[in-house]
Amino acid sequence: MxxxxxxxxxxxxxxxxxxxxxxxxxxxxxxxxxxxxxxxxxxxxxxxxxxxxxxxxxxxxxxxxxxxxxxxxxxxxxxxxxxxxxxxxxxxxxxxxxxxxxxxxxxxxxxxxxxxxxxxxxxxxxxxxxxxxxxxxxxxxxxxxxxxxxxxxxxxxxxxxxxxxxxxxxxxxxxxxxxxxxxxxxxxxxxxxxxxxxxxxxxxxxxxxxxxxxxxxxxxxxxxxxxxxxxxxxxxxxxxxxxxxxxxxxxxxxxxxxxxxxxxxxxxxxxxxxxxxxxxxxxxxxxxxxxxxxxxxxxxxxxxxxxxxxxxxxxxxxxxxxxxxxxxxxxxxxxxxxxxxxxxxxxxxxxxxxxxxxxxxxxxxxxxxxxxxxxxxLDRQVRQLSRELAGRCITVVRNRTGQLPLNPQTVRRVLVIMLNKVTEGRKYERMNLFVEQLKARGLQVDILDEFEPLTTLRQWEQSGISWDAAFAPYFLPLHGMMNTARPVGEAAKAIWAMQHAETIKPIGISFASPYLLQDIPFLDTLVNAYSLHEDTVELTVKALFGEIPFQGNSPVHADSQDDYHGSRGLQKT
Amino acid sequence: MxxxxxxxxxxxxxxxxxxxxxxxxxxxxxxxxxxxxxxxxxxxxxxxxxxxxxxxxxxxxxxxxxxxxxxxxxxxxxxxxxxxxxxxxxxxxxxxxxxxxxxxxxxxxxxxxxxxxxxxxxxxxxxxxxxxxxxxxxxxxxxxxxxxxxxxxxxxxxxxxxxxxxxxxxxxxxxxxxxxxxxxxxxxxxxxxxxxxxxxxxxxxxxxxxxxxxxxxxxxxxxxxxxxxxxxxxxxxxxxxxxxxxxxxxxxxxxxxxxxxxxxxxxxxxxxxxxxxxxxxxxxxxxxxxxxxxxxxxxxxxxxxxxxxxxxxxxxxxxxxxxxxxxxxxxxxxxxxxxxxxxxxxxxxxxxxxxxxxxxxxxxxxxxxxxxxxxxxLDRQVRQLSRELAGRCITVVRNRTGQLPLNPQTVRRVLVIMLNKVTEGRKYERMNLFVEQLKARGLQVDILDEFEPLTTLRQWEQSGISWDAAFAPYFLPLHGMMNTARPVGEAAKAIWAMQHAETIKPIGISFASPYLLQDIPFLDTLVNAYSLHEDTVELTVKALFGEIPFQGNSPVHADSQDDYHGSRGLQKT
Structure with missing residues (x-):
């Protein structure tokens, strides 16, 4: 009281x-x-x-x-x-x-x-x-x-x-x-x-x-x-x-x-x-x-x-x-x-x-x-708290094949499959923060961010391109009046395409909903980072490459087997 | 066999x-x-x-x-x-x-x-x-x-x-x-x-x-x-x-x-x-x-x-x-x-x-x-079947206040709140068929179809405009790879705005999902027409104005009270 x-x-x-x-x-x-x-x-x-x-x-x-x-x-x-x-x-x-x-x-x-x-x-x-x-x-x-x-x-x-x-x-x-x-x-x-x-x-x-x-x-x-x-x-x-x-x-x-x-x-x-x-x-x-x-x-x-x-x-x-x-x-x-x-x-x-x-x-x-x-x-203390929390929240939800952390010595060329677009007309630019962090490490980055991702991936694969790692970062703005938190539209198309790529095993990274496995259950690797907060994005990339540990514990049942029955919303008949 | x-x-x-x-x-x-x-x-x-x-x-x-x-x-x-x-x-x-x-x-x-x-x-x-x-x-x-x-x-x-x-x-x-x-x-x-x-x-x-x-x-x-x-x-x-x-x-x-x-x-x-x-x-x-x-x-x-x-x-x-x-x-x-x-x-x-x-x-x-x-x-027989089915499918899901059919003598100016847009960049033009049918009846049609519908509706109402009827037609293309059948994005914003309009009682018309009440439960009136098939759109407008009867019976439980508990997808905890 x-x-x-x-x-x-x-x-x-x-x-x-x-x-x-x-x-x-x-x-x-x-x-x-x-x-x-x-x-x-x-x-x-x-x-x-x-x-x-x-x-x-x-x-x-x-x-x-x-x-x-x-x-x-x-x-x-x-x-x-x-x-x-x-x-x-x-x-x-x-x-x-x-x-x-x-x-x-x-x-x-x-x-x-x-x-x-x-x-x-x-x-x-x-x-x-x-x-x-x-x-x-x-x-x-x-x-x-x-x-x-x-x-x-x-x-x-x-x-x-x-x-x-x-x-x-x-x-x-x-x-x-x-x-x-x-x-x-x-x-x-x-x-x-x-x-x-x-x-x-x-x-x-x-x-x-x-x-x-x-x-x-x-x-x-x-x-x-x-x-x-x-x-x-x-x-x-x-x-x-x-x-x-x-x-x-x-x-x-x-x-x-x-x-x-x-x-x-x-x-x-x-x-x-x-x-x-x-x-x-x-x-x-x-x-x-x-x-x-x-x-x-x-x-x-x-x-x-x-x-x-x-x-x-x-x-x-x-x-x-x-x-x-x-x-x-x-x-x-x-x-x-x-x-x-x-x-x-x-x-x-x-x-x-x-x-x-x-x-x-x-x-x-x-x-x-x-x-x-x-x-x-005081200002330093506040900024420090922000950065500390950024470092402590990043969560490995799945690492089934032990893909994480990545080896910085052998990973040189990466594919980024953007899951941040609803339609051709609307995407969320702040995802660029993530790409910039990859480039800043000297990585060669190919970005899949377009209307027919399946065709493009096929062509790239057939031309002999291969990648040492692939990332599928997801973002939908916090309450953008979308009436959904799920990947819809172009982002969903990219999920289709991700599975075609036989040369890659995409690492999912959600900068939004912690429940990405509900729509992308086939991911072997998923990291939840919760936001595109600048420190968080920077530290997520460091953690992916093993420079800092992943310290977060999922605050929701993000990988519960119960969640994959596909019948959410099923009517009682 | x-x-x-x-x-x-x-x-x-x-x-x-x-x-x-x-x-x-x-x-x-x-x-x-x-x-x-x-x-x-x-x-x-x-x-x-x-x-x-x-x-x-x-x-x-x-x-x-x-x-x-x-x-x-x-x-x-x-x-x-x-x-x-x-x-x-x-x-x-x-x-x-x-x-x-x-x-x-x-x-x-x-x-x-x-x-x-x-x-x-x-x-x-x-x-x-x-x-x-x-x-x-x-x-x-x-x-x-x-x-x-x-x-x-x-x-x-x-x-x-x-x-x-x-x-x-x-x-x-x-x-x-x-x-x-x-x-x-x-x-x-x-x-x-x-x-x-x-x-x-x-x-x-x-x-x-x-x-x-x-x-x-x-x-x-x-x-x-x-x-x-x-x-x-x-x-x-x-x-x-x-x-x-x-x-x-x-x-x-x-x-x-x-x-x-x-x-x-x-x-x-x-x-x-x-x-x-x-x-x-x-x-x-x-x-x-x-x-x-x-x-x-x-x-x-x-x-x-x-x-x-x-x-x-x-x-x-x-x-x-x-x-x-x-x-x-x-x-x-x-x-x-x-x-x-x-x-x-x-x-x-x-x-x-x-x-x-x-x-x-x-x-x-x-x-x-x-x-x-x-x-x-034979061609006439095929086209006739198509039109007959169009006329027989249109379904009144709700008519709580007896708003339907509309009186063609008193309805002169109507508002159409477009629920066919996901973002500013993507809308479905075929909805124009519906608007054309209204205009062809000599109605004055105001169309709400923009990024900040709430503000616009307020301004219109404050300027003294009023409508004899309002329609909220919904469309999302049949399997447009959206990963959802629900109204999302701009369409959801328009649902917000629909309720602000104190001078109108919108009539929902779904040309897509039969389950619009799941997202717009407050509608007193809802018609399901199932598609933007040309004959169907034309006959829907006729039925709204009482020229032909509504003959369809809902083939799904579109208005079951069980559906409005809001807990679809609730996790077992």
Whole structure:
């Protein structure tokens, strides 16, 4: 549970609460998106007018992890200082700091993703992962990380949380997510566990439709419930609900449509708040996601979301104020319910110390930035952590024929079969990092990266070319809205071609889904590297050639025989 | 079972067999691909030399159904006449005549696919489907249809047989596939049931890897086994084995790799030939498919394929002759086994009457072509069948709010949300047929077909545009090597956007997978039309506006509540 507030903190909360108008109360319960303001973000006069009309309680800043990091740390910090100066009640600034502050801010440090952290499986490392995220993050103006992920990758087909979670084992995920959370919160940033009641069971994407966690009550408590209870008991300050239904507790009108947690009182209040004892802030997932839109019209969605027990609604847009004012006026939303949420939000603000923001807007608890980074010694420590994790996550899933490590003396010419293309029109350039690393070793590299790979491989083989090793690197961007994590389109064609090549035995390397064997079961050799993180790619190549050991342990059952029966998705007939 | 041969037929078989050299015997057991000759196909001198060196027993001609129909009927016929004139033993000419002869030859009649036939569920119609395929096919030189499909769509995720099969009910599939087969064989074309032991259980594609039919013995016999036994008992002349494993009967070395039927003696000889009593020709599926390549090097693959009980190998390439000569010489292949296969092939030729081909190569049993079509009266009958089936297959899967049929008096402006794009770079133009049909009715059509559909829809709605109806047509090409049948990429993004549109209630129309509700469960209205067949698209629009009734019955459980639990593919933990 969270630490009790001090007497001074408690007094600040009550004093602030008493001074608020209805509109200001409502404002605390929404989180705005800094990237969606209807004017240039650095226009101070416009911002003053905006906040006077829409006194929101928090802003989301930085890039979205599902898209990409963006911007400079100093710019974000300066913006937050200006906003604090303007705002009557101190604001919180949240970001998608899932894999280091660099996953939201381009100039900060990006860590390998959570699944890599799970492959290293070291609680001390996980604590530092959270700690350095917080130190960099708060220096750049963030006070609220929408992290860590507490989801479990129970369905290998899940297209959303692929490498954004801590694997499929609830014990490991509980231990590591709680450590990341403690690291964050010990260093000045509120963590937000996500998602409740847990993503990773459905084969679909809550960005697209409402998804379903179909576990039974017993199964849920021994998996997602265990992770949630652990991180709650250790004091996580906030929890994000997902657009995910949990039929064992809220079946709704099952024939019509599932009830996502973001509108379910049974899930959010009865289960999370009452049964599990969560006393922090409940933040909804983004309200423009497909999983929420289907619930009803805007007004119904918003009011159901608030009334089910949500404290803060993520990105409802400023229409929210009028809808909520009307709903309070006509009794659809109770003032007590509103005050209870705002009190929880202010308590979180007090715990983060934002009440001590100077009148100039300065955050006395933030580390300074030098050249857009932390001071040199700390900066080195953060970068070092990133590299250490990169080295420790790389996992040999299969090495059946003892092909690894490769002999650098005899391997001179290699074939790279690119599994990073969906169609002729769309491929993922970052795979070039891998090819560059091979070339930097002086290797002769042939690249198979085209529309008719079978024909080309045949021609190459018939012309007498042979290779000392062949690599089949796979990449699909982290949640690229593909609705799948599997190799599709041209990548699948290349899998066909890989088997034709009688002169080669391809080494699979997944820089994305850890479940590549589901679609390429014939691989004798597979390495999982979890991301195209720069250090990871460099160290993967070193490990392939035996210069460093492979140290990761697979955080999912990536090579279970049970997985190859081919009947996934088989209908009951 | 097949009809016994007449005394004359039997004599022709034995006489022909006795006159054959070893190389000629070997040649009967391979099927060549007319599109892969190493010279121009109309070069008679080159063909003479080729057949003298490689006396193959049959040629595949026409387009491949998984790609597209190609060419003119007269050109194919002329080519087969020339080949028969040259060949010592009369040849067979096979084609992917799955949905009418038009699925292989562009100028002939393309029918709606098998799944549409299953939606109409009329045995008499199925017989005509086979009959007219054979009449047009034989007129164009074909004597062997690689059809009908006997697969069952038990796994909604299966990416290969989506609309190429007769649904998920074994009784219906048995009835209809046998009727198609009888229609074909009564009118001069050998049918080839495919695939044994049955595709449709795996979520993967045997073109890419060896797939697995994971049913138990009991389950298999009550589903695939029932279909196979029915079509065998009614006398199908040939059966195509797939690169599909059947672990209940041949587990192989399960840890290493699955054993596809194409190399499995247990599946091909013990099950198909002995236990089920199949006495026709076993043809392998194409040997350049990924599902076969992984078995071993070329020589091992070929010899295992022949020795397991295959009579004819599909597209092994002419390397086949040398490998088999050596294998017979050193005893790895027995002469008795070879003779037994050739006898079965010659018996099939005798049943088809190709021994009566004139010395000029003319096929006396083929109907004449006029203007590249059947004579006018017959041609009209074939086209009429195609249109009749188109009208009878269109299926209302859901009409929860009674939105269908639309009122042509009040619907003036419509929105079309295109679900036919994987990425910015790849969309399927044939969907334009649907839009053209709407415009031809005088409707004002707005098309949402772009990279950020959510933003655009918002803008349109905010600008006050509203629609009287909205359609969300879905298409992914039949086996486009996508490794998925689901809406992915841009199509998935459009599903997100569909829910934002508060002014519309989209009507889903699938021109591909019948299982669209798995990814778009919120649809209140869904029509399955199974293909972009021209008549079907035109009649779908008529049915939407109430001008003709919807007559199809879903041949799969397309709207079963069991399907929406989201846990497809969930790992056992």
């Amino acid at each position: 969270q630490r009790p507030l001090s007497k001074e903190e408690q007094e600040w909360v009550e004093r602030t609460l008493e001074a608020m108008s209805l509109r200001e109360l409502i404002g605390q319960t929404m989180q705005d998106h800094a990237g969606r303001l209807p004017f240039k973000g650095d226009d101070e006069a416009a911002l003053r007018g905006y906040l006077a009309q829409y006194p929101v309680g928090s802003f989301f800043i930085g890039g979205e992890v599902i898209q990409k990091a963006a911007g400079k740390a100093e710019d974000y910090r300066d913006w937050t200082v200006m906003l604090q100066r303007i705002s009557k009640v101190p604001l919180l600034f949240s970001g998608d700091l899932e894999f280091g502050a660099g996953s939201a801010v381009k100039s900060l440090t990006a860590f390998p993703p959570l699944l890599a952290l799970a492959a290293a499986d070291d609680e001390a490392l996980a604590y530092e992962y959270g700690k350095y995220t917080a130190m960099e993050g708060r220096a750049a103006g963030f006070t609220w990380a929408l992290a860590p992920g507490t989801d479990l990758l129970l369905n290998w087909m899940n297209p959303v949380i692929t490498t954004r979670c801590l694997g499929d084992d609830a014990g490991r995920a509980a231990r590591l997510s709680a450590a990341v959370m403690r690291g964050m919160q010990d260093y000045g940033i509120a963590a937000c566990a996500k998602h409740f009641p847990g993503d990773g069971v459905d084969y679909r994407d809550q960005h697209i439709i409402t998804t379903i966690n179909s576990l039974s009550e017993e199964e849920w408590f021994s998996t997602y419930g265990h992770v949630a209870q652990t991180i709650i008991d250790q004091g996580v300050m906030s929890y994000m609900t997902g657009h995910i239904a949990l039929p064992w507790i809220d079946g709704g009108d099952a024939a019509a449509k599932p009830v996502p947690a973001t509108v379910s009182e049974r899930i959010t209040t009865e289960l999370l708040r009452e049964r599990m004892g969560f006393d922090g802030v409940v933040l909804s997932d983004a309200l423009d996601m497909g999983g929420f839109l289907a619930w009803g019209d805007y007004e119904k969605r918003i009011i159901d979301c608030f009334n089910c027990g949500t404290d803060v609604l993520l990105w409802p847009g400023v229409r929210y104020f009028a809808v909520m004012e009307q709903a309070v006026a006509d009794g659809r939303v109770s003032r007590e319910r509103l005050t209870a949420s705002v009190r929880r939000i202010l308590e979180m603000k007090a715990r983060l110390g934002v009440q001590f923001t100077s009148t100039a807007g300065e955050d006395g608890m933030a580390l300074p930035l030098l050249d857009d980074k932390l001071p040199p010694k | 097949q009809r016994p041969l007449s005394k004359e037929e039997q004599e022709w078989v034995e006489r022909t067999l006795e006159a054959m050299s070893l190389r000629e015997l070997i040649g009967q057991t391979m099927q060549d691909h007319a599109g892969r000759l190493p010279f121009k196909g109309d070069d008679e001198a080159a063909l003479r030399g080729y057949l003298a060196q490689y006396p193959v027993g049959s040629f595949f001609i026409g387009g491949e159904v998984i790609q597209k129909a190609a060419g003119k009927a007269e050109d194919y016929r002329d080519w087969t006449v020339m080949l028969q004139r040259i060949s010592k033993v009369p040849l067979l000419f096979s084609g992917d005549l799955e949905f009418g002869a038009g699925s292989a030859v562009k100028s002939l009649t393309a029918f709606p696919p098998l799944l549409a036939l299953a939606a109409a569920d009329d045995e008499a119609l199925a017989y005509e489907y086979g009959k007219y395929t054979a009449m047009e096919g034989r007129a164009a030189g074909f004597t062997w249809a690689l059809a009908p499909g006997t697969d069952l769509l038990l796994n909604w995720m299966n990416p290969v047989i989506t609309t190429r099969c007769l649904g998920d009910d074994a009784g219906r599939a048995a009835r209809l596939s046998a009727a198609v087969m009888r229609g074909m064989q009564d009118y001069g074309i050998a049918a080839c049931a495919k695939h044994f032991p049955g595709d449709g259980v795996d979520y993967r594609d045997q073109h890419i890897i060896t797939t697995i039919n994971s049913l138990s013995e009991e389950e298999w016999f009550s589903t695939y086994g029932h279909v196979a036994q029915t079509i065998i008992d009614q006398g199908v002349m040939s059966y195509m084995t797939g690169h599909i494993a059947l672990p209940w009967i041949d587990g192989g070395d399960a840890a290493a790799k699955p054993v596809p039927a194409t190399v499995s003696e247990r599946i091909t000889t013990e099950l198909l030939r002995e236990r089920m009593g199949f006495d026709g020709v076993v043809l392998s599926d194409a040997l350049d498919m990924g599902g076969f390549l992984a078995w071993g090097d070329y020589e091992k693959r070929i010899i295992d394929c022949f020795n397991c009980g295959t009579d004819v190998l599909l597209w092994p390439g002419v390397r086949y002759f040398a490998v088999m000569e050596q294998a017979v010489a050193d005893g790895r292949v027995s002469r008795e086994r070879l003779t037994a296969s050739v006898r079965r092939i010659l018996e099939m030729k005798a049943r088809l009457g190709v021994q009566f081909t004139s010395t000029a190569g003319e096929d006396g049993m083929a109907l004449p072509l006029l203007d590249d079509k059947l004579p006018p009266k």
